[in-house]
Amino acid sequence: xxxxxxxxxxxILSCLIIFVSFAPIELKKTTFIVxxxxxxxxxxxxxxxxxxxxxxxxxxxxxxxxxxxxxxVSCASCHNQSNSFTxxxxxxxxxxxxxxxxxxxxxxINLAWKKLYMWDGAVNNIEVLAxxxxxxxxxxxxxxEHVVKKLxxxxxxxxxxxxxxxxxxxxxxxxxxxxxxxxxxxxSFNAKYDKYIRKDIDGKFTNEEEHGLQLxxxxxxxxxxEPLFSNNQFENNGLPxxxxxxxxxxxxxxxxxADSLTFNxxxxxxxxxxxxxxxxxxFTELAQVVNHYTSGIVRSGNLSKKLSVPILLxxxxxxxxxxxxMTLTDRDYLLNTRYSFPKETK
Amino acid sequence: xxxTYRFFLLCLCITLFALxxxxxxxxxxxxxPVFRGKPLILGDKPYVSENGDSITIEEFxxxxxxxxxxxxxxxxxxxxxxxxxxxxxxxTLTYTINNIPSGVYNLLTFNIGLxxxxxxxxxxxxxxxxxxxxxxxWNTGYINAKLxxxxxxxxxxxxxFEFHIGGYMQPYVxxxxxxxQLPDIKINSETQAILTLIVDVATWFNDIHLSSINNVVAxxxxxxxxxxNYMKMFQISQSDESVK
Numbered sequence: 245x246x247x248x249x250x251x252x253x254x255x256i257l258s259c260l261i262i263f264v265s266f267a268p269i270e271l272k273k274t275t276f277i278v279x280x281x282x283x284x285x286x287x288x289x290x291x292x293x294x295x296x297x298x299x300x301x302x303x304x305x306x307x308x309x310x311x312x313x314x315x316x317v318s319c320a321s322c323h324n325q326s327n328s329f330t331x332x333x334x335x336x337x338x339x340x341x342x343x344x345x346x347x348x349x350x351x352x353i354n355l356a357w358k359k360l361y362m363w364d365g366a367v368n369n370i371e372v373l374a375x376x377x378x379x380x381x382x383x384x385x386x387x388x389e390h391v392v393k394k395l396x397x398x399x400x401x402x403x404x405x406x407x408x409x410x411x412x413x414x415x416x417x418x419x420x421x422x423x424x425x426x427x428x429x430x431x432s433f434n435a436k437y438d439k440y441i442r443k444d445i446d447g448k449f450t451n452e453e454e455h456g457l458q459l460x461x462x463x464x465x466x467x468x469x470e471p472l473f474s475n476n477q478f479e480n481n482g483l484p485x486x487x488x489x490x491x492x493x494x495x496x497x498x499x500x501x502a503d504s505l506t507f508n509x510x511x512x513x514x515x516x517x518x519x520x521x522x523x524x525x526x527f528t529e530l531a532q533v534v535n536h537y538t539s540g541i542v543r544s545g546n547l548s549k550k551l552s553v554p555i556l557l558x559x560x561x562x563x564x565x566x567x568x569x570m571t572l573t574d575r576d577y578l579l580n581t582r583y584s585f586p587k588e589t590k
Numbered sequence: 591x592x593x594t595y596r597f598f599l600l601c602l603c604i605t606l607f608a609l610x611x612x613x614x615x616x617x618x619x620x621x622x623p624v625f626r627g628k629p630l631i632l633g634d635k636p637y638v639s640e641n642g643d644s645i646t647i648e649e650f651x652x653x654x655x656x657x658x659x660x661x662x663x664x665x666x667x668x669x670x671x672x673x674x675x676x677x678x679x680x681x682t683l684t685y686t687i688n689n690i691p692s693g694v695y696n697l698l699t700f701n702i703g704l705x706x707x708x709x710x711x712x713x714x715x716x717x718x719x720x721x722x723x724x725x726x727x728w729n730t731g732y733i734n735a736k737l738x739x740x741x742x743x744x745x746x747x748x749x750x751f752e753f754h755i756g757g758y759m760q761p762y763v764x765x766x767x768x769x770x771q772l773p774d775i776k777i778n779s780e781t782q783a784i785l786t787l788i789v790d791v792a793t794w795f796n797d798i799h800l801s802s803i804n805n806v807v808a809x810x811x812x813x814x815x816x817x818x819n820y821m822k823m824f825q826i827s828q829s830d831e832s833v834k
Contacts, residue, residue, distance in 0.1 A: 291712075366729045371712030375720060375727035389721045416721035420713035497729055498759075 271408070272296035276356070279433040281441070282471055285356035287370050287428060294425055298408045300586065302426025305419070307585050310394050311374075312384035316340050319377070319423075322349040325583050328514035329353070329430060335525030339383040346382075346489050348525035351518045353511050353577070356428045359476045363507045363523040364494045374423045388416045395419065432513045432577035433471075440571065441471070449571065456568025459561055463537075466550040467509045473572065478506040479548035482541030486524055493523070504546060516573045530569060534562050613692045615777035617659070618784045619685040622827065623650060623677045626792040630677055639795040645741045650677040650791055651724060652735035652820070653717075655704050659690060660697040666690055672704060674717040674724065675789070692778045696771065698785070702820055703734025703765035709758040729808070731756055734764050735820055737794050744804040751800055755816050757809025764813050766821035773826075786827040793823040 274294040278284060292298065305311065309318040322337040323329040329352035331337060337349040347363050361367035367376055377383040378391065395401045395414040406412035408422060439447025449457065460468075469475045478494045485491070485505065494503035507523045521527040527536065537555050541547070557565065577583075623630035625637040630647060637645050655672040658665060668687055676682045704718075709731045713720060724733045733756040740749045757764045775783050796819045806812045 368710045368730045369712035372720065372725070372727070372730050375725070375730070379727040388727075389723070392721050415715055416719045417713045417715040420720065424713070 271298070274299060274429070276429070277431070277433075279438070279471070282433070283357065285428075286359055287356040289421075289425065289428070292409060292421060294429075295408065297404070298422055298425040299429060301404045301408050302422040302424065303583075303586050304404070305423050306426050311378055311386060311391055312340050313386045313390075314340050317384060319374070320585070322377070322383075323352050325580075326517065326578055327351075328432075328518040328578065330518045332517075332519055335520050337383065339380070340385050343382045343385075345380070346491060347523050348520060350508075350510060351514065352427055352430050353432050353513050354472055355430065357472050357476075358474075360508065364497050365478060365508055366497045370428060371420050371424045373427070374420055388419070392416055392419060430577075430583055432574040434576040435513065435574040436571040437568075438471075438574070450567070452564045452567040453571050455561075456564040456566070457571075459557065459565045460568050463555045463557075464565075467548065468512050473512040474509045477509055478503060479509055479550065480505045480544070480546050481507070481537075482543065482547050482551060483522060483526070483536070484540075484542050486526070489524055491524065502546060505544070506546070506548075512569060513572045514574055514578065516570050517578060530566050531562070534565060538562070613779040614689045615692055615779055616782045617687045617690055617775065617777060618782060619687070620784065620786045621675055621683045621685065621789055622786060623675075623683070623789050623791060626790065630791060632677055637792070639792060639800075641795065641799070643741050643743050643795070643800050645739055645795070645800075647677075647737065647739040647791060649736060649738045651675065651733075652702060652789070652823075653704050653724065653732065654685075655701045655708070657687070657698065657700040659687070659695045660699065661693050661695040664691065664693055666695070671700075672708065672717055674722060690777045693776075695775045695777060696773070697769060698772055699767065699769040701765050701767055702823070703756075703817075704732045704758070705765055706758040706763070708732065726754075726756060731758050731809075734817070737791055741800050741804075743801045745801065746804055751804035752807055753794065753816055754807040755813050755820070757813055759809070762809035762811075762814055764809065764817040766817050768821055768824055770824060770826050788825045788827045789823050790825065791823065794819050796822075 271293075272295055274296055276285070276288070276294055306319045306323075309315045309321075311318060317338075317340055322331045324331055330349045334349075336347055337345045339345060350363065355361070355370055355373075358370070359365075361370060361373050362376065367373050375388060378386050378388060392414050395405070401414060402412045405414045405418055405422070409418045411418065436447060436449075436453075440449050441447070467475050467477070467479055467481075480493075483505075492504050494506045494508075495501065497503075515521075515530065519528050519530075521530075521533050527533050534557070537551075538557050541551060541554075625645075625647065626640075628637065630650065632647055632649065634646055637647070639645055652675045653672060654675065657668040657671040659668070660666075671687075673685050674682060708714070708718065718732075720727075724736070725731075726733060733754045735753075735755050737753045739751060741751055742749055744751050755764050770787070772785065775785065777783055794816055798816065798819070803812050803815075806816060
């Protein structure tokens with residue numbers, strides 16, 4: 245009997261040793277933060293866990309011009325951190341060789357809480373979001389097949405992909421999932437507004453900001469719903485159609501006339517830094533945006549029902565509303581070094 | 591020590607018994623692309639469609655998914671069975687299904703294309719990897735099947751016709767379910783069953799006038815018409831069995 249016990253104990257021990265020596269190196273798991281009082285995100289990474297290594301790989305890719313055909317532009321070329329990951333100097337984004345797109349690059353904020361992506365909702369899952377700019381002739385003009393080939397030619401990248409996904413042969417899936425790990429963590433929830441909601445000491449609103457919030461909740465919140473400042477819907481906000489672009493918005497995707505001239509409601513977080521405004525970047529100042537809603541709306545057939553009652557604001561009220569919008573600026577997000585160009589890996 | 595031996599013997603008996611009861615078999619599906627009965631050769635070989643149009647085929651790719659093997663007594667739905675058939679790559683023309691419970695099967699059902707769940711599931715791998723040229727970036731979703739080539743009746747650049755058929759949202763859902771009656775296929779652990787499917791790409795052109803419909807690369811009414819055509823492209827050729 246003693247022999248048997250010894251046999252069992254040694255077997256278990258040797259099994260354990262074998263298991264441990266063959267187990268993959270443990271990656272640093274990252275917890276996705278859902279701020280108190282916020283809804284649960286609509287996206288969660290179920291295919292691979294969020295890890296620090298995955299985030300850093302995604303970050304390197306985000307800043308690497310290798311993703312474009314002639315290695316001239318990276319994601320960051322149009323999604324600049326200090327502009328809330330959009331681009332301030334072009335109304336419509338520019339691609340390789342200075343090619344011009346037809347829409348304003350959207351800010352990248354709190355993306356895991358969105359349902360559909362792009363101004364027209366053409367992208368149905370954040371994991372495939374990067375494919376659109378990568379392959380659009382007016383943006384990066386590349387193919388994912390070729391990007392994957394270029395990545396497989398780099399031993400550094402192969403090693404990093406191996407570490408994160410356990411496969412040293414880079415695949416299209418793993419490329420997209422790495423970028424996803426980075427972009428879904430570009431999250432903003434520490435603006436003065438958030439501190440006000442949390443009743444933090446430095447979250448005291450001025451009288452103007454307080455009044456602006458009241459006006460906002462009265463006139464704007466139906467579409468720009470708190471705390472994400474978007475209702476995740478597509479709305480026609482009454483912009484006159486630009487004759488050169490003739491952009492029909494969501495209808496391009498659904499081919500449904502009811503969706504004509506509707507666009508995804510953008511979040512207003514960091515709006516102070518994310519000019520120009522609207523899908524075609526036609527406004528450069530917040531005052532122009534506010535004036536559009538008070539006096540510029542074109543009342544066509546499928547104007548958003550939420551805009552059926554005219555918004556009437558006097559000059560003081562407009563100033564207060566803008567003062568409130570400035571409280572959505574989150575410096576912890578705009579200046580977060582975790583999001584910036586990865587100097588240490590270059 | 592005697593006890594240990596007895597214990598191992600018991601284990602062995604249980605394992606053997608289990609193996610016998612849950613015996614599993616293998617089915618190999620071979621896919622033969624043809625054009626009206628003639629083997630499909632990509633490139634310059636001309637074929638004549640039912641409408642009398644002369645056609646050459648450049649590329650043929652198609653997803654099959656959600657395979658289900660059905661018999662009088664049981665059915666065996668094959669999990670994660672999405673498979674990309676590419677006429678250019680002979681390795682994709684053989685599809686092996688393992689671990690099929692022993693028994694007799696006489697019906698095979700599957701989807702031509704991919705269901706809506708797959709279309710909204712983000713970045714997938716293997717046969718569903720977006721590098722395989724079957725994923726739309728401009729309006730996310732999979733291309734269910736692709737057929738491109740040339741015909742003199744097409745008034746297009748280089749007389750090209752291009753059919754990229756996809757779409758998973760109403761009103762343009764282009765996945766199609768097909769079901770094929772099989773001669774009784776016996777699955778057991780000793781032999782390997784072989785089933786040969788013919789896929790006739792000529793069906794794509796049924797009632798399609800290439801002179802007017804030759805560029806279908808987005809979900810549309812024309813894409814639906816072609817999807818209704820490719821629904822009939824698979825036929826049973828024969829079944830066979832070989833000793834493992």
